[in-house]
Amino acid sequence: MVTIEDYVARIEGTCGEEKDVIVIFKYDKKDEAIKKILKKAKIKKAVSTIIFELTYDKFSFRLYGTGKAIFRSVKDKDELNKILSDLLL
């Protein structure tokens, strides 16, 4: 069974008052993860293939072509896991 861990290498809380969360996708899975996310999330703005400004449900986040995503206003780990499983699985 495919899990979030198959795609995600690391999750880091940002340092700063913003309390955003950065999700780093596994290098060999990043293109697949990006493809899946772009299929499900709504693109608000795209700068070439470098940055995608996206929304999904009530959440806004930026996805980078390098395989990193920065999520804003995510309450906790459970909420993040829910979004990630919706987007990736």
Added chain:
Amino acid sequence: MLNPYKIREDFPILKRKINNYPLIYFDNAATSQKPKQIIDAISNFYENHNANVHRAVHTLSQEASELYEKAHEETAEFINANDIEEIIFVRGTTEAINLVAYAWGLHNLAKDDEVIVSLMEHHSNIVPWEILSRIKGFKIKYAEVNSDGTLNYENFEDTISKKTKIVCISHVSNFSGVINDVKKIAKIAHEHDALILIDGAQSVPHMPIDVEDLDVDFLAFSGHKMLGPTGIGVLYGKQELLKTMDPFQGGGEMIREVSFNQATKRCSISWNDLPWKFEAGTPNIAGGVGLMEAVRYLKTLGMENVKTHECQLTEYALRLMGKQQKIEIYGPKDTSAKCGIIPFNVQGLSSHDVALFLDNYGIMIRSGFHCAQPLHQIFKLKSSTRASFYIYNTKEEIDRFIEVLKEIEQV
């Protein structure tokens, strides 16, 4: 004059590409890259001389001990300390400050005493004092910072009193790059019979340091920010002070004798000589060897040249960044007051977005609080992006950095 193009040849990592772009490393305030001379010195130690130091008669141990002691000697010379007795090897700046807090502060600070710390400090020069103050009950007074990030010397002079026992302040701010007038601060501290501890994490790697001329009592710095390996750092302390202090940690190496007394059923312990009294357990020998090689590398370049090169880069970057409409730069713009570090934000973007965007182009910079949250509160910032330079950075790298910043402004 320092030639960064020639220097770059010594750094294998700088040949790397990140996301198909040549690596541009502007996160030097966090840690520096390592030249092959240092990587080779560490490998050579493990390949040819590895053994535990001191108290063994075999050849390898003698060699390891000599190298480790030589590392202390050359580090002492580098900062113009009198003797290796004044050079204690620790894990890094944080451990050095904690050593002073516990080995000196625990025994010398009492309820009515005061400790002065500045608001521009890295958390590592705030937290140990806050923890100790909860144990001992002394008061911590925070020296204020002006709106441009420089120390408010007037406020500092108003804050210090006969109750002040130690002043703990950074030489160079890790957020703004502001250079404090340590000599002046030390003079004021000593006039009040207070000691002075300097966090030299951002100064020792970047400019000439003479502890005798500065007249500081303690100086803490890290090896990894000055081309050396991680896990090795230095606490310089005046010999007469270190002699009066009890050890920070107990274990092997730091003792002369541990003898069991049958009558009392206790062990009586006597301490080893300086600096070993403060180096409990098997030390980071390879780290010491790496640090020695880093000191040699920097000495060959000349620390005045290192400082000039970084100031020129900072000036160049500040000039170009200043032309960008959406970039806000914090701290002084004058390189006589600062060096090597530029904190900034791009309007409308979080610092992490800026760092992630730059990462896409192989440019490594740091985002967040940089362990200096109180200073961010003064500047009313949620976080910041920080570019910091070193000996291998070039004007061409800054040009590329500006090109990408211009792209970011369009986002």
